[in-house]
Amino acid sequence: MKPDLYMPVPARIEAVIEETPNIKTFSVRPAEAMSFEAGQFIELTVPGVGEAPFTPSSSPAVKDHMEITIMRAGRVTDKLHSLAPGAEVGLRGPLGQRYPIESFRGREVVIVGGGVGLAPLRALLFALLQEVSSFKKIIIRYGAKTPRDIVFRDAVAKKWDQGDALDVLVTVDRGDDTWTGPVGVVTAILDEKNLRCDPKNGVAVVCGPPIMMKFATVALLKRGYPPESIYLSMEKNMSCGVGKCGHCRIGTQYACKDGPVFTYGSIQSVPKIWE
Amino acid sequence: MRYQIASGHSIDDVLCAISRGRVVYALEPSDAGQYHLVRAETWQPGTSTLGSFRPVEPLKSLVFRPREFLGQVGGNGEQPAMPERIMIGVKNCDLSALRIHDHVMLKTEPADPLYAEAREKTILVSCDCTDCLEVCFCPVVGEQPHAKEGFDINVSPTPKGYVIETGSERGARVLEAARDLLQPAGDALVQERDKSRAAMYQRVVDQAAAKGLRPGMDFKKAISKSFESKLWEDFAEDCVECGACNFCCCTCHCFLLADGRGASGAPERVKLWDSCLFKNFARVAGGANMRPHRAERLLNRFDKKFNFFPDVLKTYACDGCGRCVEACTGKIDIRDVLKRAVDEA
Known part of the structure; x- marks a missing residue:
């Protein structure tokens, strides 16, 4: 008997990219190929320390390794941030449900990210760019604390080399001498002036800190998006990842098994979802 | 199939026969007027008991253990197989609770391999409650102090002898070991069992009523x-x-x-x-x-x-x-x- 369900596949860190002062992207190669689809998450193990859930930030089309963009925020991520290329870690997954990209086809997709929340959205973006002509338009609205806190800075600045095919706008809470873009929280660039969109026919995909997701959802509802067209990444403290351990319950669903992506419509009746 | 004990034999004889060669979990009375769920090498007449109500420790602790070793991170994960076990004296509250664990650990895919193995390796011999604790209130939540399903073998003590019933193919196979000690249960004894069950059910209902609770409350x-x-x-x-x-x-x-x-x-x-x-x-x-x-x-x-x-x-x-x-x-x-x-x- 092997309790494989709960044990990771060995993996090695191949590269570490410093994104911001407290966010790093780890390129990880598992001992056996592990594919995932945009929206699904994995559990990353630091041997002897613990395991934590992350949604990869790299293209789901790449099967032999994945990138995971991680903010230093707790015990496991503290240890992760001290690891260098060559370090042994573990990967378990993929877990959870993917974004229903097929239902996005022919529609406009608005991606709203806050801070490190752009990481899982980057995997979605790569998947969308694989078939960019299937979508009416792809729009990105991203907010970071300061210009130094913008993740994937070069790609963001170059609009992922898509030119006008991508409508990208970034705001920061506090600017600096070099910053010429908007200043304010991300909801400030979801208004009519900064976001021309088609709420009735489009979809909006949101990922970021809980408070940002709450206000972004309020803003999107105000713009006319139906609750069923707003996709939220409900990151809870998934432990088992397979709907058994009970930690990540949201109403009658589990974030790990039924999510982590939920439409606002499917969870809006659950009390305290933003906390 | 329902049996009663043939003359000249005792319930201990039956329980010894069916538990032979297996790891035995049974109840033992405590000084505090309760029962503990304990592991024994064999069924021990005089020490082991069927118990008249549930033990302090929940049955789940045998199949979903408090601490389960999953393996070394980076190791091959192989673990020794669990021996076959027989748990004697399970009460319905604990037995019925397995529907929750089965739903979570087995039916919500993928199945938990540790739970699946423990469930498969654990023969469940349930026993009707013949007494209750002041805190018991099973009828209020739609249960009753005797098992209706989910057991391999059920034992019903009555004032006129025991009714022993098989509830699964496995239970029937296990009870084969006691074939010579049993005979088909007579209708009168089964009626006696039903009378005991109804009386026990009513007793727990009345007890819960004193706390303002009754069956069917929403x-x-x-x-x-x-x-x-x-x-x-x-x-x-x-x-x-x-x-x-x-x-x-x-x-x-x-x-x-x-x-x-x-x-x-x-x-x-x-x-x-x-x-x-x-x-x-x-x-x-x-x-x-x-x-x-x-x-x-x-x-x-x-x-x-x-x-x-x-x-x-x-x-x-x-x-x-x-x-x-x-x-x-x-x-x-x-x-x-x-x-x-x-x-x-």
């Missing part, structure tokens, strides 16, 4: 309407977040995967019982917590048992065993909580 409605009630703050005043209610509960299934290093220094992972009353149960990295207050966590416990499980499995995740009443350091009585929620709904 706890789902009561709890789902209680979210804004002050009752949670009032009861949570006495909660010390010890987790005893979760750990002794026959249905609570939450656990945590925990990493550390073993004696050799190798990284290891274990699966540990967890408690939704613990402050950090729902906490995420960075510090956000869906349920920072005790009252919210206490409500969550009842919401899970009396609202979530009725939604997903059409059953309460409470069998009225009353263990949480006995275990609570703050003397929070689940019956009082339910009564108040019903009264306020």
